Amino acid sequence: MFKNSSKLLFLITLMMGTLITISSTSWFGVWMGLEINLLSFIPLMMNSNNLLSTEASLKYFLTQALASSILLFSIIFLMMNKEFFNQINIKTYFFNIIILSTLMLKSGAAPFHFWFPEVMEGLSWMNNLILMTWQKIAPLMLISYCMELNFMFIIIILCILIGSLSGLNQTSLRKIMAFSSINHLGWMLAGMLFSENLWFMYFSFYSFLSFTVILLFNNLNFNHINQTFSLTKINPLIKFSMFLSLLSLGGLPPFLGFFPKWMVIQSLVTLNQNFLLFIMVSLTLITLFYYMRICFSAFMLNYTEMLWNYNFLYKNFKMNFFLILSFISTFGLILMSIIYPIL
Numbered sequence: 001m002f003k004n005s006s007k008l009l010f011l012i013t014l015m016m017g018t019l020i021t022i023s024s025t026s027w028f029g030v031w032m033g034l035e036i037n038l039l040s041f042i043p044l045m046m047n048s049n050n051l052l053s054t055e056a057s058l059k060y061f062l063t064q065a066l067a068s069s070i071l072l073f074s075i076i077f078l079m080m081n082k083e084f085f086n087q088i089n090i091k092t093y094f095f096n097i098i099i100l101s102t103l104m105l106k107s108g109a110a111p112f113h114f115w116f117p118e119v120m121e122g123l124s125w126m127n128n129l130i131l132m133t134w135q136k137i138a139p140l141m142l143i144s145y146c147m148e149l150n151f152m153f154i155i156i157i158l159c160i161l162i163g164s165l166s167g168l169n170q171t172s173l174r175k176i177m178a179f180s181s182i183n184h185l186g187w188m189l190a191g192m193l194f195s196e197n198l199w200f201m202y203f204s205f206y207s208f209l210s211f212t213v214i215l216l217f218n219n220l221n222f223n224h225i226n227q228t229f230s231l232t233k234i235n236p237l238i239k240f241s242m243f244l245s246l247l248s249l250g251g252l253p254p255f256l257g258f259f260p261k262w263m264v265i266q267s268l269v270t271l272n273q274n275f276l277l278f279i280m281v282s283l284t285l286i287t288l289f290y291y292m293r294i295c296f297s298a299f300m301l302n303y304t305e306m307l308w309n310y311n312f313l314y315k316n317f318k319m320n321f322f323l324i325l326s327f328i329s330t331f332g333l334i335l336m337s338i339i340y341p342i343l
Contacts, residue, residue, distance in 0.1 A: 007044060014040035014134070021138040027075040031068065034106070034138060038064045041135065045127055056122025063115040067105040074098045096146045107139035108178075109155055109185050110162040117166075120178040125218035128174060132181045133207040140199065144192050152189060157279055159186030164286035171225050173217060176290065177210070180249065183287045187264055190280060194267035202260040209249040209257050212325040216242050219322070225294055241326035243295040248329040250291040251284060256332030 017037030024030045038061070045057040078095050101112065108116035120128055163183030170176050184206050191199040216238070222228060228242075248255035261284075268277040 010040045010043045014044065014130075016040075018134065018138045022141045030142060031072050031075065034064075034068055034071075037135070037138060038068065041130070044130070045123055047124060047127075050122070050124060052122030053124070056119045059115050059122075060119045063119075064106060067102045071099060071102040074102070093148065096148050097151055099146055100143060100148060100151060103139045103143050104155060107136050107143070107185065108182060109189070110158040110182055113159075113162060113182050116182065117175045117178040120174045121172060123174075125174075125214050128177065129211060129214045132177065132210055133203075136185070136203070140188060140192070140203070143189070144196050144199065147192065149193070152193065153276060156186045156189045156276065159183065159189065160280050160283045164283040167287060167290050170290075173222055173224060173228075176225075176294075177214070180287060180291075181210075183284060187261060187280065187284075190268060190276070191260075191264045193273070194264075194271060198263060198267055202264060205256065205260040206249075208325075209245065209329055212245045212322065212329050213242070213249055215325070216245075216322050228294055237323070241323055241330070243299065244330045245326045246291050246295060247288075250288040252288060254333065256329045256336065259333050259336045 014037055017033045017035070017040055019033070020036060021030050021033030024033060042057050042061055045053055045060065047053040074095055105112040120131065123131065159182050163179045163181075163186060167176050167179035167183075170179065184202075188199045188202050188206070191202045216222075244255065248257035251257045251261045265277060265281070268274075268280075
């Protein structure tokens with residue numbers, strides 16, 4: 001991506017669009033930033049080596065254009081009829097729900113998630129990383145400005161329910177990561193109920209762990225579960241680290257991925273949202289199950305490489321970098337549990 005000057009230009013304008021959106025003081029500025037972001041991401045999605053990228057970019061464009069048009073309509077309608085809606089007292093709630101729905105559609109939250117797994121399936125791993133992380137910043141920031149509690153509770157439960165159950169019958173790693181992203185989105189929205197800092201902290205940890213996992217999937221060209229069953233051509237340390245990073249992304253307690261979930265659980269207990277917390281934790285265990293299913297398959301099958309053929313020193317910088325990231329995702333919880341009480 002960075003070797004192509006036009007791709008680099010679109011990547012810069014992609015970031016500019018997000019920054020315009022989150023720093024804007026008016027809804028029209030927000031809409032303009034979202035459109036710049038959308039029109040910058042479409043060229044990044046195009047890939048002549050991937051036949052599915054054109055279909056994915058078209059699906060993404062149509063969905064985002066629909067959401068943008070409804071958002072723009074809502075903004076104009078709201079401004080034109082401000083006095084009328086103030087008189088009949090439906091302005092705030094009704095238009096907040098419409099605007100929230102369009103932002104949920106843009107971020108890929110359930111039940112507006114229909115486009116998200118299909119688009120993920122047609123993109124490269126690096127574009128998937130952008131779609132799972134950077135593209136969610138602007139919609140989530142806007143959602144935090146106009147929350148409606150009852151509507152948010154429904155969206156949180158649906159995100160975690162659909163993200164958990166829909167990933168059970170998938171064999172494509174991209175779709176598994178997509179449904180996992182929907183599940184994590186539910187946790188981010190739950191953290192948003194408590195404070196903006198909490199959801200952004202969760203988002204930062206999620207982005208780091210997703211980058212760690214996708215970095216290796218991209219370098220080893222993994223696309224389906226069965227490719228992870230017998231990794232005889234790579235070092236056992238890399239293999240072991242990859243699956244520990246997957247479990248960390250799922251939120252297994254000894255690893256770093258559990259820390260943001262821990263903070264959200266603690267915050268929901270403070271808000272006395274025990275029923276919501278029970279549903280979230282129970283359904284997230286299903287997500288952890290299909291991560292562990294991949295890991296057990298890889299760990300339990302016979303490893304055919306000779307025992308003395310272990311070469312732990314790599315000349316490949318990317319693999320060394322991955323090992324460092326994997327070490328942080330594995331043992332980072334110990335460090336965070338020491339730092340957090342100090343803060």
